[in-house]
Amino acid sequence: MNILYIIAMQAEAQPFIEHYGVEEVKDFFIPLPCKLYRTTITGKDGKESILNVVLNGQQHGSDLVGCEAASVATLSAIERLHPDIVVNSGTCGAFLENGASIAQVYIGNACMFHDRRVPGDDQWGTQALGNYPVWTGAQELAKELGLPMGKITTGSSLDMQPCDLQIIKENHGELKDMEGAAVAFVCSLLNTPILFVKSVTDLCDSGAETFEEFSRNLALASHALKEANVRVIDYLCNL
Ligand code: SAH
Numbered sequence: 005m006n007i008l009y010i011i012a013m014q015a016e017a018q019p020f021i022e023h024y025g026v027e028e029v030k031d032f033f034i035p036l037p038c039k040l041y042r043t044t045i046t047g048k049d050g051k052e053s054i055l056n057v058v059l060n061g062q063q064h065g066s067d068l069v070g071c072e073a074a075s076v077a078t079l080s081a082i083e084r085l086h087p088d089i090v091v092n093s094g095t096c097g098a099f100l101e102n103g104a105s106i107a108q109v110y111i112g113n114a115c116m117f118h119d120r121r122v123p124g125d126d127q128w129g130t131q132a133l134g135n136y137p138v139w140t141g142a143q144e145l146a147k148e149l150g151l152p153m154g155k156i157t158t159g160s161s162l163d164m165q166p167c168d169l170q171i172i173k174e175n176h177g178e179l180k181d182m183e184g185a186a187v188a189f190v191c192s193l194l195n196t197p198i199l200f201v202k203s204v205t206d207l208c209d210s211g212a213e214t215f216e217e218f219s220r221n222l223a224l225a226s227h228a229l230k231e232a233n234v235r236v237i238d239y240l241c242n243l
Contacts, residue, residue: 007088008085009057012182019230023230058081060077074186075186075189097180099207107224109201111154113142118172137192162214169208201229
């Protein structure tokens, strides 16, 4: 199994990188800022799997978050690394009214964009929302690992405007992020299965200021993400 993780922020990936002791493959994506970490993992039957962890990298001194950077990293990484599966892992917002809590880890069961408002007929509407397929084994994995599932909606902002909320609610979105649907878009073009593993840093309907809540919970959520990803990788490597 050749597994490719796409992660936006170093802080989200760090506990994970340390757990596996994955080595950075320097300058692999030059001239792109993306970073590659790579190691091999031996499954129960002695079968070797490859674990690739790709970060979007930095520009202007901060980690590149959002759809554009995620698309560039995903396209470039799939073309160069030929993974069997892409896992987009990171943090997200969720909703108290759906029973979500901080540092809960979810497996994505669907994904779409919530801030692409394109008028026109159904075909334009369908393209705008995305609704890309997720890996068919996601439900079985979630069941086996005892993790809840949720629909991911992706937009270009950390905050949530009323028009975003309207689209999220109309489409029963549960997990709000800034990369998921963009990674899935590229995976749909390149016929590569996509799995989402997302940990909650903030509750969009808690009334708290999102950035403050996100910053306060980033370390805790990233630790929970690492714990879940170790189990996800163990599952994938022993399929
Ligand atoms: N300025 C912040 C940048 C974080 S952007 C910082 O200093 O760390 C938020 C990142 O976390 C994105 O990669 C996004 O996918 C995820 N995220 C967490 N909570 C989110 C929310 N409520 N809405 C959108 N994205 C969220």
